[in-house]
Amino acid sequence: MTSPRIRPYAPDDLDALVAINDAAYPAVPVTGRTELAALAELAVPRLVVDDGAPAGFLFALPPGRDYDSENYRWFSERAERTGRGFLYVDRIVLAPRLQSQGFGPRLYAAVFEAARAAGHPEVLCEVNVEPPNPGSLAFHGRLGFREVGRQSTKGGRVEVALFAAEVPRA
Secondary structure (H helix, E strand, O other): OOOOEEEEOOHHHHHHHHHHHHHOOOOOOOOOHHHHHHHHHHOEEEEEEEOOEEEEEEEEEOOOOOOOOHHHHHHHHHHHHHOOOEEEEEEEEEOHHHOOOOHHHHHHHHHHHHHHHHOOOEEEEEEEEEOEOHHHHHHHHHOOOEEEEEEEEHHHOEEEEEEEEEOOOO
């Protein structure tokens, strides 16, 4: 047995990521193999690997991607107004056995490092406020995220808080 570690994505990881993603429904949408592969290509993916197999992941997107997400578009428009680059965390998913063991913050640390390396001053994300997701709100607050806006999504069925965190200097 090896200790879980963080590493970049490889195409051979895709089937495991689809299974991890879909097991987390309704926290994240069920996403087919083709769509998740396309998202991985657009993103800066980071994985948690446990005993040699993916057990969690985080996908973050830089500006300028052709990605049809209401929240990504909101952040892209904000970046155009402010001139600030970013990495947008589209989703983070961990297998239940790894939750509450510090892997979420470790995945975010890897994204902050990727943002710093790319010269982006912010990491961005959204959290549902209706229906409420108090655990995610608390988690992101502990990581230093602050609310920069709100919007209704999915035809008004969901309201999200839009969050930004400054990338610390090295």
